Structures are given as C-alpha cells and as structure tokens.
Amino acid sequence: MLIGDISAATGVDRQTIRFYERQGLLPEPRRAPNGYRAYDEATIDRLRFIRAAQGAGLTLADIAEVLSLRDGGQAPCSHMSVVLEQKLAEVRSRHQELAVLAAELEHLIETGRSLDPAECRPTDICRIISFK
Structure with a gap:
C-alpha cells in the first residue's frame, strides 16, 4: 500500500506518517522500484494503536517505549499499566x-x-x- 492508502485507511495525514517514521514509531517502509514508500497491513494497526494511545494521554515517548517492547518480542502490558x-x-x-x-x-x-x-x-x- 502507498502512503495515501494508509492515510485514507487510518485518517492520519501523510506528513504525520512521515513524522512517525522519523521518530521511529513506524518501521522504515520498503521502497517500490519508483521510490514510493510501500507499507504493509501491520502499519495500519500500528497507526491506530499510536492514535488510541495518544487519545489516552500517552506521549510519543511513552508510545515509543511500548512499541519497542513489542518489537523486541515482549508483551508490554505490565509496562503499559505502569505508564x-x-x-x-x-x-x-x-x-x-x-x-x-x-x-x-x-x-x-x-x-x-x-x-x-x-x-x-x-x-x-x-x-x-x-x-x-
């Protein structure tokens, strides 16, 4: 999926998606031969999680910690409860x-x-x- 598809599916604008990439909240997408970002379905879930976590008052730093735990193979539930x-x-x-x-x-x-x-x-x- 292209960035426009991800944006339409999540309601997160393109600039914000790129910002999240730069902040390390989203993994670097693979690039299509034309240089466009090519995202997978997991990006949609990750963006929805980021938005829901922000809605709960978490900062991007808080969210990054949780995502890092998950990406490292750990269930972040205990950490999330403390946060x-x-x-x-x-x-x-x-x-x-x-x-x-x-x-x-x-x-x-x-x-x-x-x-x-x-x-x-x-x-x-x-x-x-x-x-x-």
Whole structure:
C-alpha cells in the first residue's frame, strides 16, 4: 500500500506518517522500484494503536517505549499499566491544580464586579489583578 492508502485507511495525514517514521514509531517502509514508500497491513494497526494511545494521554515517548517492547518480542502490558497509572496520577494532580485556579478566577471575577471603573487611577493597570 502507498502512503495515501494508509492515510485514507487510518485518517492520519501523510506528513504525520512521515513524522512517525522519523521518530521511529513506524518501521522504515520498503521502497517500490519508483521510490514510493510501500507499507504493509501491520502499519495500519500500528497507526491506530499510536492514535488510541495518544487519545489516552500517552506521549510519543511513552508510545515509543511500548512499541519497542513489542518489537523486541515482549508483551508490554505490565509496562503499559505502569505508564497508565502514572498518567492517571498526573491527571488527578492537574485536576487539583485546575480546581485551585478555578477558585482563584472566581475570586477575581467577584473582585471585578465590586470595583468601580471610575475609581481607577491612570497609573493602575487593572485593579482586578492585584500585584502589590
């Protein structure tokens, strides 16, 4: 299959497929006599895995580790479980950070509602956000 066929089958654009090749996420395809990349069916599954893993929040580095294990003949399930647990911990931590930020934004909005713009001095940038 040519790169256009792989792109159509997976919804991954050609530039992204080439990028994944350069990053080592996809094996170097064989070349047809005309120099075109010639892919096999396994590329489709690999691209679908990469996209699904990205959807689960994995980075390309995370994905590369999993693919390397698989390519080395190991089942990556244990490694993947650890990576997913780490991702969940990161998401939970980020969720807490966002909750704190949301509370701060709510406070600033309330502050803004109580201020009279007519009382702003020319030297004030914006009194809603206090930096003094």
